[in-house]
Amino acid sequence: MPVTQPILITGGRLVDGTGAAPVDDTAVLVHGDSIVAVGPTAEVTASAPADAVAIDATGRTIMPGLIDAHLHVTFDDVQSNDELFFHRQPALAALVTAFNLPKLLRAGVTSFFDPDTVHGIGPQVRDAIEAGVIDGPRMATGVQALLTSVGGTAGRLIPDEGEVGYAAVVNTIDEMVTTTRRQIKHGADWIKIHATGSIPRHDGELQVWTYDELRAVCDTAHELGVPVTAHCRNASSTRDAARAGVDLILHASFIDEEALEAVVASGAAICPTFTFLANLADYGDKVGAGEGMTDIFRGEIKATAEMMRRAYDAGVRLLCGSESGFALTPYGHWHARELEVFVEELGLSPLEAITCATRNNAMAMRMGDELGVVAVGKRADVLVVDGDPTVDVRILQDRDRLAAVVSRGRLVDLDAPWPERRRIPGEKVGNWAAEILTAERAGVMSPRT
Numbered sequence: 001m002p003v004t005q006p007i008l009i010t011g012g013r014l015v016d017g018t019g020a021a022p023v024d025d026t027a028v029l030v031h032g033d034s035i036v037a038v039g040p041t042a043e044v045t046a047s048a049p050a051d052a053v054a055i056d057a058t059g060r061t062i063m064p065g066l067i068d069a070h071l072h073v074t075f076d077d078v079q080s081n082d083e084l085f086f087h088r089q090p091a092l093a094a095l096v097t098a099f100n101l102p103k104l105l106r107a108g109v110t111s112f113f114d115p116d117t118v119h120g121i122g123p124q125v126r127d128a129i130e131a132g133v134i135d136g137p138r139m140a141t142g143v144q145a146l147l148t149s150v151g152g153t154a155g156r157l158i159p160d161e162g163e164v165g166y167a168a169v170v171n172t173i174d175e176m177v178t179t180t181r182r183q184i185k186h187g188a189d190w191i192k193i194h195a196t197g198s199i200p201r202h203d204g205e206l207q208v209w210t211y212d213e214l215r216a217v218c219d220t221a222h223e224l225g226v227p228v229t230a231h232c233r234n235a236s237s238t239r240d241a242a243r244a245g246v247d248l249i250l251h252a253s254f255i256d257e258e259a260l261e262a263v264v265a266s267g268a269a270i271c272p273t274f275t276f277l278a279n280l281a282d283y284g285d286k287v288g289a290g291e292g293m294t295d296i297f298r299g300e301i302k303a304t305a306e307m308m309r310r311a312y313d314a315g316v317r318l319l320c321g322s323e324s325g326f327a328l329t330p331y332g333h334w335h336a337r338e339l340e341v342f343v344e345e346l347g348l349s350p351l352e353a354i355t356c357a358t359r360n361n362a363m364a365m366r367m368g369d370e371l372g373v374v375a376v377g378k379r380a381d382v383l384v385v386d387g388d389p390t391v392d393v394r395i396l397q398d399r400d401r402l403a404a405v406v407s408r409g410r411l412v413d414l415d416a417p418w419p420e421r422r423r424i425p426g427e428k429v430g431n432w433a434a435e436i437l438t439a440e441r442a443g444v445m446s447p448r449t
């Protein structure tokens, strides 16, 4: 890799990611992918190399780069399951992913965890980023989500066996073990299980894995040194996932007392990922989704948030994830919204929410000791933010407030035009019509009176 110039950030209010009280008039010096000095501006400046690039952070906040602990970088802001499973080809998905990745950096996201990727391309995308072939944040990745033939969140679109899109269908414990091992061979940082799924004519999501099945995957992955994450959108799946040894529970929706106890006992982390629901509730009608559903999604957030607060108080590590990659959560726009939800719905302080999105989230990167904190010896992912997010955490959602983004010791170009592209032929599901052309609608038959 080419030599990078040192970067000296001076005079800022340091929010270091540990939850410690902010410290004014702080300077941070980074060189290569390391933070080499943190301290009073005068002191750090005196020892800084003369060729360091200077960034004045007076009146601004210096903080760790944001980590998004749950997004889907290969989905390309997808609008439907049909599109997701049947309109994403492997090579094109990789190219489009490379196009979208810089949007994350531009939003201050210097690391992210993607649990499942279309056609299992995640490890290849990660390796390309790490080698400098494409530009993007640090990435921790799964391969494909393990689904039973119930079909996860796409029900009957998922075949009874085999692979489609981001899904690998596994039906027996033998297949679960074999697929887990194969994914690890192909570079999985994590194994992802879809522990709940929806089935037509059934309300909500049902648990579609048994405890023994969950346990088999956890044991196999752990023996090979790889952690396991599980999508759990009901209480029983959250309970069984925790008991089986799942390391990171996604959603934990409608978690009850028994499940909370199991999570506390197991030490699993939870990434509730409210942002998708919050966007549906607040803005769904602006994009023709979830019309009239505001109360339902708000209700789900409220029901789960109350228990998440209790989990937090009981010492459960909560992570911030945005579920970016869907039409309701496009890349570069909503990565920091989860912090706002943590403040408003869980009653966390902005500082506590920032700690979740930085130090806590480093766990999802499997870099808990190296990332998410601004301190000497940590990796060089640092933001300079106009204003004070410990007063109003929402300012982290405003890209115009980002004065500097340092990723792996390099400054991200924040002045370049926002990436725009044209539609790729065949990438969207084509509808013949948005409405059904009945004779009445056409006006050729008069409605019966």
Ligand SMILES: [Zn+2]
Pocket: 070, 071, 072, 323
């Ligand atoms: Zn997800």
